[in-house]
Amino acid sequence: MRFLVFLEHHEGRLQNDSLGVLGKAASLGDAEAVLLGTEVEGLAADAGRFGAQRVHVMDDVLLDKPLPQPRVDALETLLGEGAFDAVLFAASVLSADVAAGLAARLDAGLNYDLTDLAVEDGELVGKRPALGDSIYVDVGWSADPRLALFRSGTFEPAESGGKAEVQKLESRLQDFSLAATMVEQAHEESEGPSIEDADVIVAGGRGLGGPEGFAAVEELAKALGGAVAATRAVVDAGWYPYSAQVGQTGKTVSPKLYVAVGISGAIQHKVGMQSSSLIVAINKDPNAPIFEYADLGVVGDLNEILPKLTELVRARRAA
Amino acid sequence: MKIAVCAKYVPEATAARRIDPSTKRLDRSGEGALNPFDANAVEEALKLKDAAGEAEVVIVSVGPAKALEAMRRALAMGADRVVLVSDEAAAGSDLVATSRILAAALEREGADLVLFGQQANDGDGAVLWAAVADRLQRPLISQVAELEHADGKVRGKRQTEFGYDVIEAPLPAVIAVSDAINVPRYPALKGIMGAKKKPQETLSLADLGVPAEEAGEAGSRTTVRALNEPPARGDTQKIEDDGSAAETIVAFLQERKAL
Secondary structure (H helix, E strand, O other), rough: EEEEEOEEEEEOOOOHHHHHHHHHHHHOEEEEEEEOOOOOEEEEEEEHHOOOOEEEEEEEHHHHHHOOHHHHHHHHHHHOOOOOOOOEEEEHHHHHHHHHHHHHOOOEEEEEOOOOOOEEEEEEEEEEEEEOOOEEEEEEOOOOOOEEOOOOOOOOOOOOOOOOOOEEOOOOOOOOOHHOOOEEEEOOOOOOOOOOOOOOOEEEEEHOOOOHHHHHHHHHHHHHHHHHHHEEEHHHOOOOOOHHHEEEEEEEEOOOOOOOOOOOOOOOHHHOOOOEEOOOEEOOOOOOOHHHHEEEEEEEOHHHHHHHHHHHHHHHHHH | OEEEEEEOOEEEEOOOOEEEEEOOEEEOOOOOOEOOHHHHHHHHHHHHHHHHHHOEEEEEEOOOOOHHHHHHHHHHHOOOEEEEEEEEOOOOOHHHHHHHHHHHHHHHHHOOOOEOOOOOOOOOOOOOHHHHHHHOOEEEEEEEEEEEEEOOEEEEEEEOOEEEEEEEEOOOOEEEEEOOOOOOOOOOHHHHHHHOOOOOOEHHHHOOOOOOOOOOHHHHEEEEEEEEOOOOOOOOOOEOOOOHHHHHHHHHHHHOOOO
C-alpha cells in the first residue's frame, strides 16, 4: 500500500506524533510524506530517517502560518498527481482541520480518533475507541483515498536511518483558502517538556485544594524529570493554565508514567490519559473512579505523601 | 446580519449509551437533548446579536424528527428559528455525507456567519466545521475562545498546542467556538413559553436538492466493520497509606522500571 503522511512541524522541528504515524505507515507499506511551509526542505532528511521513502515539499510563503485551508489546496494538488491508498494525519488543532477539509474536498472517507491501523486480508482497518473508550470499533473505508486521523500520542517515532528522495511541488491555492489570516501568534514558553512529548507526567486535580497545591506537584514532576498536567476542573478554576489540561476537552497524552494527584478520574479525564503505560493515583477518596484503572492506587493524604515521595525520588535519581 | 448555528441532537448525558449491534450505529432511541457544546455556539450568536442590535439567529440541524423538540432549548435561549433536516435517507451519514447535507442547508440560508460548538458529546470527531467550511468555500477559524466582530470581519483567539493564535477572517465565515468562550444562559420562563411559537421548519433531502444516494450510508465513505470489547488493563492494586505509601510507590516504580 502507498501511504502519504502529513508532517506537522513547529519552529523547525518535525512533531513527534507525525513521526510516529510515519513509522506506522512505513511498517505497513510504502511511506511517503508531505511537508508544507516555508524553508521546510531541510526537514525532509529527518523525515527520511524516520521512514519516509519520498518527501513531497511545497515551499510557499502563503503556507508560512499554520492555517488549514491552504494546506487542503496543497494536498488536493498532490493527490491529483499521484494515487495514494491512504493519507494519514496525527491529530492536532491544525491537522484535524486539514484532514476534514480534505475529506470534503475529495469526497473521501475520514476516520478519526484512531489508535491503531492494520492491514487485514488486504484491507486497511482502523481501530477506534468510542463512547468514552468503553467499546473498540474496527472502521474501514469504501473508497480511495482513505483519510485517517490518529489520536495524539498513539505511535512512538521509529528511526530507520533511511534517506528520502525530495520531490518539489508547485502550489495552487484558492482565494477563499487565503481569506483567513494569522494576526498574532503568542507561543508560550513553557518550562520543562510539553505534556504531549513528556515520558513522565504528574497531574493535579481538585484534591490539591487550591492553586498553591501545584507547588508540590511541580516539585515531584521536577524530581521525576517530567511535566505537569492538570484536570479541566482546576483549569476552569484558574489554578493552572489550559495548555497543561489533559482530558476530553484538553490534550490526550500517553506517557510511560502518569501520576494522578488529587484527581477523581471522571471519564472526561480518563479518555485523555488512559493509554499511559503506567498509572499511579493518589487520592483520599477510596471510591474515586481513578482507582479502577490505576496500576497502583494509593488512598491517602497527598499533603503527606507528595513531599516524602519527591524526596525519595530525588535521592534515588541522585544515587 | 444573519447567524446560523449548527446544532446536534445527542442522547441525554445521563442516559447509558450503547451501539446497536445490528446497525452498528449509536442507539438513539432514548431521550435526547441539544448537544451541550452547541449551547456555547448559541450563546455566542446571541451575544453577537445583542452587540449588533439587529441580527437573526437560525439553528440548523440534521437529525431525527424528534430533534426539533430538543432544538427548542436554543429557541428558548433566544434564537429566532430552527431549520431541521430530517430524512430517513440521512441516517448513518459519516463526515463526508453529513457535511454535504449541512452545507446544502446552510447554502439555502446564506448566513454571514456560521457557528459550531467544539464537539458533539456523542461523536468525538470535532472536525465537521472544517468539512463544511470547505464545501461552502468560506474562511474558517476553529477552537475560538474569544470572538470579536467589527467592520465585516471576525477575529478569533484560540488555543493551540503551542500557545495562542489570533486569526482574522472577512465575513461570510465559519467559526467553531471552544466551550471556554462563554457560559450559556439558562432559558428564562418567558423564553421557554415563547419557544414553541417561533418558526420551526423541517426539510427533506429533496427540499435541499441532495440526492438520497449522496446521504446516509450510501453517501458515506467510511464503514464500521466490527465492534470489540476494549482491551483489559493489567491488574490494578489499591493500598491505604499507613505512613509508608511513598516508599511503596518508589518500590513499585522501580519494579516496573519507571524510575
